[in-house]
Amino acid sequence: MSRIGKSPVNLPAGVVVEISPANLVSVKGPLGTLSQKVDPDIKVEVGTYTDTRTGVEKPAVLLSRPTDQPRHRSLHGLYRALINNMVVGVSKGYEIKQELVGVGFKAEMKGQVLEMSLGYSHDTHFMLPSEVTATAVTEKKGAPIITLKSIDKQLVGQVAAKIRSLRKPEPYKGKGIRFVGEQIRRKAGKSANAK
Numbered sequence: 001m002s003r004i005g006k007s008p009v010n011l012p013a014g015v016v017v018e019i020s021p022a023n024l025v026s027v028k029g030p031l032g033t034l035s036q037k038v039d040p041d042i043k044v045e046v047g048t049y050t051d052t053r054t055g056v057e058k059p060a061v062l063l064s065r066p067t068d069q070p071r072h073r074s075l076h077g078l079y080r081a082l083i084n085n086m087v088v089g090v091s092k093g094y095e096i097k098q099e100l101v102g103v104g105f106k107a108e109m110k111g112q113v114l115e116m117s118l119g120y121s122h123d124t125h126f127m128l129p130s131e132v133t134a135t136a137v138t139e140k141k142g143a144p145i146i147t148l149k150s151i152d153k154q155l156v157g158q159v160a161a162k163i164r165s166l167r168k169p170e171p172y173k174g175k176g177i178r179f180v181g182e183q184i185r186r187k188a189g190k191s192a193n194a195k
Contacts, residue, residue: 005076008049008060009084012091017046017061017083025061025083029090032151036086038079041066061087089151096160099143102167102175107136107144114146118167119175126166132159145180 106117150156169176
């Protein structure tokens, strides 16, 4: 059995999962609704599981596969992870923080447009999808920080990667857009007395 696929997806209070006959899984929660089409070979059902520590029965989404073929094993773990991401998204949401490191780097939100000064001759404008909300904060003597929030983990990660690609951190001074807490591999510059 897939170690990820066989583990149940715990449903927190206020989260409702509906499965259509066409294997379309819809997850509704306090923050919104998400849906995912599941391969017809993978069986998805809402049931209960017994917590081993407390012995209490809890509601959960359970997935099963018909055979142990490599394809079925990979789909089993994949769809369990995707459904778990949807459940976490509609109950808690996802947040990614990025910082702009560089002299004169700025970030400002204007509606759904993120306006950034990234050291180019022109400002960079980035249109955010309607499902993603962002805030740009600049503290005194600190790098501007962009905070992205969404219920869709895949979408917020994709938007963050796209923003980072506008000015990737360079290895000498570390200037560019990086995730908060990200370690940049630095290179030594040229030696002054090298000939």
